[in-house]
Amino acid sequence: VVTKIKARQILDSRGIPTVEVDLYTNKGMFRAAAPSGSSTGTYEAVELRDGDKGKYHGKSVSRAVKNINEKISEALIGMDPTLQTQIDQAMIDLDKTENKAELGSNAILAVSIAACKAGAAEKETPLYKHIADLSGKTGLVLPVPAFTVISGGKHAGNNLAAQEIMILPVGANTFKEAMQMGSETYHHLKAIITEKYGISGCNVGEDGGFAPNISSFREGLDLVKEAIDRTGYNDKIKIAMDVAATNFCLGTKYDLDFKSPDKSGQNFKTGEDMIEMYTQLCKDYPIVSIEQPFDKEDWEHTKKFSRLGICQVVGDDLLMSNPKRIERAINESTCNALLLKVDQIGTVTEVIEAVKLAKDANWGVVTSHRCGETEDSFIADLAVGLATGQIKAGAPCRGERLVKYNQLLRIEEELGELAVYAGPDWRLP
Ligand code: PGA
Numbered sequence: 001v002v003t004k005i006k007a008r009q010i011l012d013s014r015g016i017p018t019v020e021v022d023l024y025t026n027k028g029m030f031r032a033a034a035p036s037g038s039s040t041g042t043y044e045a046v047e048l049r050d051g052d053k054g055k056y057h058g059k060s061v062s063r064a065v066k067n068i069n070e071k072i073s074e075a076l077i078g079m080d081p082t083l084q085t086q087i088d089q090a091m092i093d094l095d096k097t098e099n100k101a102e103l104g105s106n107a108i109l110a111v112s113i114a115a116c117k118a119g120a121a122e123k124e125t126p127l128y129k130h131i132a133d134l135s136g137k138t139g140l141v142l143p144v145p146a147f148t149v150i151s152g153g154k155h156a157g158n159n160l161a162a163q164e165i166m167i168l169p170v171g172a173n174t175f176k177e178a179m180q181m182g183s184e185t186y187h188h189l190k191a192i193i194t195e196k197y198g199i200s201g202c203n204v205g206e207d208g209g210f211a212p213n214i215s216s217f218r219e220g221l222d223l224v225k226e227a228i229d230r231t232g233y234n235d236k237i238k239i240a241m242d243v244a245a246t247n248f249c250l251g252t253k254y255d256l257d258f259k260s261p262d263k264s265g266q267n268f269k270t271g272e273d274m275i276e277m278y279t280q281l282c283k284d285y286p287i288v289s290i291e292q293p294f295d296k297e298d299w300e301h302t303k304k305f306s307r308l309g310i311c312q313v314v315g316d317d318l319l320m321s322n323p324k325r326i327e328r329a330i331n332e333s334t335c336n337a338l339l340l341k342v343d344q345i346g347t348v349t350e351v352i353e354a355v356k357l358a359k360d361a362n363w364g365v366v367t368s369h370r371c372g373e374t375e376d377s378f379i380a381d382l383a384v385g386l387a388t389g390q391i392k393a394g395a396p397c398r399g400e401r402l403v404k405y406n407q408l409l410r411i412e413e414e415l416g417e418l419a420v421y422a423g424p425d426w427r428l429p
């Protein structure tokens with residue numbers, strides 16, 4: 001049973017406070033931390049921050065920490081950690097709001113994840129296996145990693161509007177091989193960028209992707225294509241983008257120059273122009289997935305583009321991992337994949353439900369990190385246990401990103417002969 005819960009404030013990979021919790025049972029201590037991102041929507045679970053401008057620019061989380069150490073701790077001590085649903089429900093009941101605003105989704109999520117880890121230990125089973133049990137499914141699958149290699153958007157200080165260009169080693173035979181392909185491509189890319197843009201072009205964005213001063217999608221895609229060519233893996237590595245277009249949508253128009261002060265506002269694209277651009281890009285490059293190609297409220301163009309069936313269309317802030325929005329998008333065929341950000345949902349139980357919803361509709365599921373990450377590797381086990389088939393956790397570089405990928409290497413090794421890599425079945429493993 002849960003004997004003690006102790007939370008504290010730590011810092012995430014951006015140097016911004018977040019919540020960490022140590023949950024104790026007779027089996028030991030189980031630690032978890034909440035990630036945090038830059039895109040926050042109105043329909044997602046809200047993280048509780050102190051708002052005291054004199055401390056950490058208003059971002060300290062002492063109230064969330066206090067909620068864990070007092071209210072949540074009192075409610076959960078004595079509970080069986082294998083009963084994830086009951087634990088999560090106890091916190092939801094205690095919170096009483098629809099968006100976890102009272103206790104804070106950062107507080108609730110950290111405890112929910114720590115409890116999940118404790119539950120696995122209680123059953124003396126690996127975490128990914130415990131998660132699979134909780135979901136009622138048995139198939140464990142190593143996901144195809146989507147490595148961020150070029151960063152832009154709000155995550156980097158260049159002029160590229162799109163937030164990420166990623167590479168997917170779908171043609172690898174194992175996760176280990178995918179990791180090697182990702183790392184080799186990343187370092188070829190570094191050399192190519194150095195040749196073309198000088199060493200400063202190799203500075204990286206928040207997710208670890210290079211951020212040379214490029215301003216068009218094509219410039220970025222050409223660099224990545226060249227890097228893939230240099231590896232010789234050509235057909236085995238596909239490309240994905242997270243456009244994060246909500247960041248540069250003004251009314252009904254899209255401003256691809258939103259980060260260049262002298263050009264911003266002069267060259268707007270309509271939703272139709274954007275559809276045309278994506279269609280052409282998918283013809284010219286091996287693009288298999290585009291995340292958030294339009295504004296979060298631009299259901300119309302997202303639907304129109306998605307229905308062309310050219311590539312996977314992933315809903316990030318369009319869905320905000322919110323079941324009501326996921327259901328609407330399923331009913332209207334607005335997109336065909338869910339970006340799964342656990343902190344937008346807030347409990348492991350609800351995460352499992354959201355994945356079921358998406359999978360039942362034959363959608364792809366991308367288990368996702370946030371730009372603000374920690375040393376917690378939970379999403380690696382989650383991706384395997386729920387067989388999401390895809391994970392994006394940033395570049396094959398930087399500790400807070402690699403902690404997830406390295407955990408996947410360990411899981412694959414542990415599963416041995418039984419390990420299945422999603423490979424060509426990444427969309428529907
Ligand atoms: P965020 O970015 O954590 O800043 O929201 C991640 C993503 O958009 O995929």
Ligand code: ZN
Nearest residue numbers: 242244291316
């Ligand atoms: Zn995104």
